[in-house]
Amino acid sequence: MRNWLLITVGVVVLGGAVVGGVIYTHFIQTELLGGRVLNTFKSMNQPAGTAVTELNPAFAATPVGPVSGASPASAAPPSAADSDWPSYNKTLTSERFSTLNQINTKNVADLKVLCTYDTKEFSSFASGLIVVNGALIGTSQYNIFSLDPANCHLNWRTHVDSPPTLLSAARGAAYMDGELFRGANDGRVLAYDFKTGKQLWATSIADPKKSESLPSAPIAWNGLVFIGVAGGDYKGVKGRMYALDGKTGKIAWEFYLVPKQPGDPERGPQGASPLDTSTWKNAPGVPISGGGAWTSFSLDPTTGELYIPVGNPAPDFAIGPRDGENLYTGSIVVLDAKTGAYKTHYKLVPKDWHDWDASSAPALIQTAGGKTLMSVAPKDGHLYGFDRTTSALVYRVPVTKIENEDVPFAVGKSVHFCPGGGGGAEWNGPAYDPSSNLVIIGEVQWCDTVKLQNDKEIEAVKDAAVWTGNNMLNPINLFGRFSRADGHWAGWVTAVDADTGVWKWKLKSNYPITSGMTPTAGGLVFFGDMGGNFYALDSSNGQTLWSKKISGGIGGGVITYTVNGVQKVAVAASMTSPAWPTEQTTAKVIILGLNTASGGR
Numbered sequence: 001m002r003n004w005l006l007i008t009v010g011v012v013v014l015g016g017a018v019v020g021g022v023i024y025t026h027f028i029q030t031e032l033l034g035g036r037v038l039n040t041f042k043s044m045n046q047p048a049g050t051a052v053t054e055l056n057p058a059f060a061a062t063p064v065g066p067v068s069g070a071s072p073a074s075a076a077p078p079s080a081a082d083s084d085w086p087s088y089n090k091t092l093t094s095e096r097f098s099t100l101n102q103i104n105t106k107n108v109a110d111l112k113v114l115c116t117y118d119t120k121e122f123s124s125f126a127s128g129l130i131v132v133n134g135a136l137i138g139t140s141q142y143n144i145f146s147l148d149p150a151n152c153h154l155n156w157r158t159h160v161d162s163p164p165t166l167l168s169a170a171r172g173a174a175y176m177d178g179e180l181f182r183g184a185n186d187g188r189v190l191a192y193d194f195k196t197g198k199q200l201w202a203t204s205i206a207d208p209k210k211s212e213s214l215p216s217a218p219i220a221w222n223g224l225v226f227i228g229v230a231g232g233d234y235k236g237v238k239g240r241m242y243a244l245d246g247k248t249g250k251i252a253w254e255f256y257l258v259p260k261q262p263g264d265p266e267r268g269p270q271g272a273s274p275l276d277t278s279t280w281k282n283a284p285g286v287p288i289s290g291g292g293a294w295t296s297f298s299l300d301p302t303t304g305e306l307y308i309p310v311g312n313p314a315p316d317f318a319i320g321p322r323d324g325e326n327l328y329t330g331s332i333v334v335l336d337a338k339t340g341a342y343k344t345h346y347k348l349v350p351k352d353w354h355d356w357d358a359s360s361a362p363a364l365i366q367t368a369g370g371k372t373l374m375s376v377a378p379k380d381g382h383l384y385g386f387d388r389t390t391s392a393l394v395y396r397v398p399v400t401k402i403e404n405e406d407v408p409f410a411v412g413k414s415v416h417f418c419p420g421g422g423g424g425a426e427w428n429g430p431a432y433d434p435s436s437n438l439v440i441i442g443e444v445q446w447c448d449t450v451k452l453q454n455d456k457e458i459e460a461v462k463d464a465a466v467w468t469g470n471n472m473l474n475p476i477n478l479f480g481r482f483s484r485a486d487g488h489w490a491g492w493v494t495a496v497d498a499d500t501g502v503w504k505w506k507l508k509s510n511y512p513i514t515s516g517m518t519p520t521a522g523g524l525v526f527f528g529d530m531g532g533n534f535y536a537l538d539s540s541n542g543q544t545l546w547s548k549k550i551s552g553g554i555g556g557g558v559i560t561y562t563v564n565g566v567q568k569v570a571v572a573a574s575m576t577s578p579a580w581p582t583e584q585t586t587a588k589v590i591i592l593g594l595n596t597a598s599g600g601r
Contacts, residue, residue: 040584049533049549053507053542062499064368064437085559088128088172088217089429089516092299093364096431097519098560102567103594104522108536108546110594114568115152117589119143124577125587126427128172128217128296128516129557129570133194136570138557138589139170139182144190146197149570150563152591156197162186163208168577171295171427172217172557174225176246181225183214189227189244203249205229205242205267211464212237217296221337222304224252228293232311232329233355233479235467238264239291241271241308241333243340253340257291257310257328271340281323285459288322289314289467291329295427298361299337306337307364307374309429311357312349316421316479317409317450318458318469319353330358332376346386348378353409354448355421355468355479356380360429364388368437369499375432375439379424380405383441383494385501395501399494400424400443411452411471414481420448421479422579426514426555433519433539438495438504440539442513442527445490448480479579491529493517495542505542509533512580515571516558526569528554530582534571534592550590553582568593 082099089096103111119125123140130137136149142162146155162185173182179200180192187206192199205227206212211234218227224243231237239257244250251268259277260270280288290313298307310333313326330349335342349356362376373394374386381402385394403418423446430441453471461467470480483489491513494506511531518526524545525537530553536546556572569592574585 046531046583047510049529049531049547050510051507051535051544051547053505053544055505055541056503059497059502059504061504062368062437062497064435083562084132085130085561086132086175087130087219088174088296088557089298089361090559092219092221092301094298094361094429095363095365096517097433099521100560100562100567101520101522103520103524103560103569105524105538105545107594108522108524111536111546111592113550114591114593116591117147117152117154119145119587121587122576122584123587124169125572125575126169126171126514126556127572129559129572129589130173130175131559131561131570132175135194136589137173137175137180138572139173140587141168141170141185144173144180144182144192144197147589149561149568149591152589158192158197158199160184160190169215169294171215174218174220176220176225179246181218181220181227181246183216183218183227185213185215187212187214189214189218189225189249191246191249201249203244203251205240205251206231209464210234210237215294219297219299220246221299221301223247224337226297226299226306226337228257228297228308230292230294230311232290232292233314233316233466233468234289234464235314235461236287236289236463237292237314238288239293239311241293241335241340242268243337255335255340255342257293257308257333258288258313258326261288269340271335271342273342275327275342279325279327283321283455283459286321287463290326295359296361298364300364304337305343306335307362308333308335309358309360309362309376309378311359312352312355315458315467315469316355317353318452319351321455321458325350326352330356330378332358332362332374344391346374346376346391348376348384349380354380354405354417356424360425360427363430363432363439365432365498367498368434371499373498375430375498377425377430377441377443379419379421379426381419381424381443383430383439383496383501385439385498397496397501397503399441400492401445401447403447409450409452411454414449414451416447416449418447419444420446420482422446422448422482428514428516431517431519432498435521436539437498438519438539439498440493440495440517440519440525442515442517443492443494444512444514445492446512447483447488450480493525493527493537493542495539507537507542514555516556518558518560520560526558526560528558528571528573530555530575530580532573532583551588552576552585553580555580566593
C-alpha cells in the first residue's frame with residue numbers, strides 16, 4: 001500500500017513539474033491561452049449595447065464657412081483621393097474626415113452588412129484598414145492580406161513568421177508606389193508587392209530578445225517609411241523612431257525617444273537631438289526605460305514635420321526609481337521627417353505614474369476660427385488642443401471619467417484611479433469634421449487599482465521582463481487590477497468645438513470605445529465599441545441613427561470608400577486580447593453598405 005502511495009505522490013509531483021516546466025518555458029503562450037479562457041467566461045451573457053446622448057444647452061459654435069462635399073444632398077462624384085482610404089488615418093495629417101456622402105442621415109437606416117472576411121485567427125485585431133487602387137489591405141500579427149473591397153473576396157494573403165508576444169498587435173500597413181509596408185513582432189520592417197503580396201525586403205530595427213517589437217502602423221511619404229519601436233513596459237527597452245528608404249529598406253535615420261546612452265546600439269544615422277539624461281534621476285542600477293512608439297503617426301506634408309506620440313516611462317507605476325520629467329515620454333515629439341532632426345515637443349503628461357501614454361496620432365487641423373491646431377488625446381482621459389504656431393495650450397478638457405488622478409501610489413497600499421492604464425484614448429485618436437468644426441474623440445472608461453512593489457522588488461526584475469512596479473501576484477494583473485468589466489466599464493464619444501474645446505454633445509456606451517472615429521460629409525459619424533456594436537450617429541447632435549451588433553469587440557479601423565462609384569464602410573472587428581474581456585471569436589473584416597446585391601462568404 002505504501003509503495004502505491006509513493007508511486008501516486010511521485011506521479012503527481014512529476015506531473016506538476018512537467019506542467020510547471022511547460023508554463024515556465026512557454027509563459028507567453030500559456031498567458032495568451034489562459035487569458036482567452038478567462039475572457040470567455042468574463043464575456044458570457046454580455047448585455048446588449050446601449051448608447052445615451054447628452055446635448056450641451058450652453059454650446060455656442062464657432063462660425064463655419066462652406067466645406068466642399070459637406071452637404072448630404074450633394075450628388076457630385078467623389079474625387080479619386082476621396083474614394084480611397086490610403087493611410088491609417090486616411091490623410092497623413094490624421095483628420096479622418098471623408099467627403100463621401102452617398103450614405104447620409106436620410107438613408108443610413110438602410111445600412112446593412114454586405115459581406116465578411118474571416119481571418120480564422122484569434123488576434124488582437126486593431127488593424128487600421130486601408131483601401132487604395134481597388135484593394136483593401138489589413139494586417140494581423142501573423143498575416144497581411146488583400147481583399148476585394150466590393151465583396152470581401154481574398155486577392156492574396158502572406159504569412160509572417162513572428163514569435164508570440166504578450167502585448168501582440170499589428171495596427172496596419174502603409175502604401176507607397178506599388179508597395180506595402182508593415183512591422184512585425186520579431187523587430188523587422190517588411191515590404192511587399194501590392195499586387196501579389198510577395199515580400200520584397202526586410203530590415204531589422206528591433207531586438208525581440210529584449211522584448212522590443214513593432215506593432216505600430218507605419219506611414220509613408222516622399223520615398224520614406226516611418227515606423228517606431230515599442231516595448232516601453234519592459235525593463236531596459238528604449239523607444240526609437242525610424243525612417244527607411246521605401247525601395248531598399250535602408251535606414252535613413254534613427255531617433256531615440258528617451259536618452260541614448262553609451263552602449264546603446266546605433267542602427268543608422270542619428271537624428272540631431274538635444275535630449276540628455278537630466279530629466280531622468282534614476283537610482284543606481286535602474287536603466288532608463290520607456291518611450292515606446294506603438295500606434296501610428298502624423299505628418300504635415302507642407303512643413304515636412306513628423307509628429308510622434310511617445311509612450312509611458314517604466315517602471316510604469318513607480319516614480320521613485322526614475323524621478324524627473326522623463327523626457328520624451330508622454331509627449332508628442334516633432335521631427336524633421338527627412339533628416340530625423342528634433343524640432344520641438346509637447347509634453348502632455350508632466351509626471352506619469354498611471355501608464356498614461358501619449359498613445360495615438362494627433363490630428364493636424366485648420367479650424368474654422370483660423371487656428372493651426374494639433375488635437376491630441378492621450379490615455380489620461382483629456383482632449384488637448386495646441387496652437388502649432390505658438391506651441392501654446394489652447395484647452396485641456398476631460399472626456400471620460402477622472403478619479404484620484406493626483407493620489408500618489410504607495411508600497412502596500414491599493415490605490416484606485418480612473419482612467420486606468422487601459423482607459424482614456426487608446427490607439428485611435430481624435431477625428432475632425434470641418435463641416436461643423438467639431439473634434440470627435442472616442443474614449444474608454446475603465447478604472448484600475450495598483451499597489452506598489454518596494455524598491456528592492458522593482459530593481460530585482462530581470463532585463464526584458466514586464467516592468468510595471470505593481471505588486472500583484474496574479475499575472476493577469478501585471479498592469480493593475482482593472483474593475484470588473486460588467487457594469488464597471490463604459491465608453492464615451494465626445495464632440496467639442498475645435499477652437500474653444502467646449503463640448504456640444506457626448507454619448508455614453510456601455511462598452512469601451514477604442515475604434516477609429518469616422519465623420520463624413522453625409523452628416524454621420526461611424527464607430528464601434530468593444531461589445532461588437534456598430535453605430536452611425538448624426539454628427540450634428542450625436543443621436544444614434546443606426547446601430548447593430550455585428551461581431552465581437554470592435555477595436556480597429558473604421559473606414560469608408562467607394563467601389564465603382566458606390567460608397568461602403570469597412571470595419572476591423574472581433575478583437576481578442578488577454579487585456580480585454582471581449583467575446584472570443586476570430587478576427588474579421590466586415591463591409592457594410594446600402595447595396596444588398598453584393599455577395600459575401
